[in-house]
Amino acid sequence: MIDKVLGTINDFMYTYLLIFLLAGAGVYFTVRTRFVQLRRIGDVPAILKEKSQNEQGEKSVSSFQALMISTASRVGTGNIAGIATALAAGGPGAVFWMWLMAVIGGASAFVESTLAQIYKVKDGSSFRGGPSYYIEQALHSRKWGVVFSLTLIACFAYGFNGLQAYNISSALPYYIQNYSNxxxxxxxxxxxxxxxxxxxxxxVHRIGFITSVIVPVMALGYIAIGFYMALKNFSQLPSVFMMILKNAFNVDAIAGGFAGSAVVLGIKRGLFSNEAGMGSAPNASASAQVSHPAKQGLVQVLSVFIDTLVICSTTAVILLVSGVQGGKGVLDGIPFVQAAFQTGMGEWGIHFITVAIFFFAFSSLIGNYYYAESNIRFIRNSKIVVNIFRFTCLGAIFLGAQADFSTVWNLADILMGCMAMINIVAIVFLSDTAVKTLEDYEHQRMQGKDPVFHSKDVGIEHTDCWK
Known part of the structure; x- marks a missing residue:
């Protein structure tokens, strides 16, 4: 009964609300920023090389570490199990809609992360920020800031982290007979x-260190395996890409059930994977010490592209060239990926994907927790409250490993959708601020300067860190 209710809510949210909200906001920001996600992506390598320290000369979270924290949350089992779920239920066409939403969503990622930098607050030697902070400071509504924080906490600390634990657990039935019992x-x-x-x-510093080590290593290893399988099946690649494009615009399939179509599933799983516009990555972006907010906005565009255009595409190619047929309720999620790896690489392929799932999911558990703690501190910055919250997070992870497939996915999707709706409305209202900040950054770049931000020069008020 609970699963049926969650499924109905999930289908309604994504079919009638979120698709239009996400796509519309992405197009709007793309036009307003003149395709900033493509025009300025070349600035990112230099930004990532910048070293970071606070006013006292102490090391703080660097732009690269903030990128790794956000990428740790983005690059999780959604890149593996999420893609398998989308392909099993929506077919190969879902991959196209993931790609499209990543490119469009890059502009949303830029706007939300730039705003997070503008309205961040000092927390000892560190910074905190995110949608709750720019909703309170720029839109003057603490009430809606708290509402957003509550949805993010429910989504990341309990929904997503329970799901990550489930995905690790679901990789083990291959090794243990009758595992669930x-x-x-x-x-x-x-x-x-x-x-x-x-x-x-x-x-936060330990979180930044752990994610800056684990994320690059596991991502590069996974991409290398995908590259090997793609080369091994090179002759199949043209037909695979044709299959993706053909199924993306399968009118009959869409008309037969839009809620379960490649369009909806591609956008849904794409949002779960890259989080562009959802309001999660800005929490990591705000922690970085940079000279200009637009710099961290651009860094987060790269995170979206790494997540979807590189890692999700790697999973999709592996599944499609394997020849293994996935199906909703038949061969889905992690077992689908394990079967594909076994076909392409033999027995050790299953062992590799099991280890990869553990590291992908564990880094996501850490990144997700960081987002949730930042929002707990927004509501009430108390050591006792934070410590109690930490134990509830650990409880969600413990229970998630023992949960049911459809329940954990439906709950995560619904909570993710609630977050996204609040955040998108907020950043649309604040888009003028983000655009003015981008113009200030580009004006300084044209003058040959390393951009430095002063809020009064741009006419922005209520900023604690940029006066």
Missing amino acids: TVWPAVVGGILAGLTALVIFGG
Whole structure:
């Protein structure tokens, strides 16, 4: 009964609301910023090389570390299990809609992360910020800031982290017979909760260090395997891309059930994977020490592109060239990916994907937790409250490892949708501020300067860190 209700809400939100809101906002920001996600992407390598320190000369979170925290959350099992789920239910055409939403969504990612930098606040030697902060300071509504924080906390600390734990757990039935009826799901949940506790009680700098090491290594390893499988099946690649394009515009399939079509599933799984416009990555963006807010906005565009155009595409190619047929309720999620790897690489392929799933999901657990803690502190910055919250997060991870497939996906989708709707409305209202900040950045670049931001020069008020 619960699963049926969640499924109905999920289908309604994405079919009638979020598709138009996400796509419309992405196009609007793309036009207003004159395709900033493509024009200025070349600036990012130099930005990432910049070293960061606070006013006292102490090291703070760098632009690169903030990128890795956000990418750790984006690059998770959604890039593997999420793509498998979309292909199993919506067909190959879903991949095209993921690509399109990543390109369009890059502009949304720029706007939300630039705003997070503008309206960030000082927290000791670190910074905090995100949608709740720019809703309160720029739109003068603490009430809606708190509402957004509550939806993000529910989504990331409980929905997404429960889902990440489930995805790790779902990779183990291959090794353990009758897995779900044994004690092993609880053991896996306990191990994951314990490992997460070791990191989250260490603070943001430890989170930044862990993610800046794990994310690049695991992503490059996974891409290398995908590249190998693509070369091994090189002759199939033209037909694979033709299949993606053909199915993306399959009018009969869309008319037969729009809620389960490639369009809806591609956008839904794309949003889950790259989070552009959702309001999550700005929490990481705000933590970085940069000389101009637009710099971190551009860095987050790169994160979206890495997530979807590189890593999600890697998973899609692996699944499609394998010849394994996935199907909703038949061969779905992680088992679908394991079967594809076994076909392409033999027995050790299954072991590789199991290890990859663990590292992808674990880095996401850490990145997701960071977002949630930042919003807990927005509501009430109390050490006691934060510590109690940490234990509830560990409980969600423990229970998630023992959850049901459709329930965890539906719950995560609904919570993600609630977040996205609040954030998109906010950043549309604040788009003038983001555009003025971009113009200031580009004006200084044209003068040959390394852009430095002063809020009064742009006519922006209520900024704690840029006066």
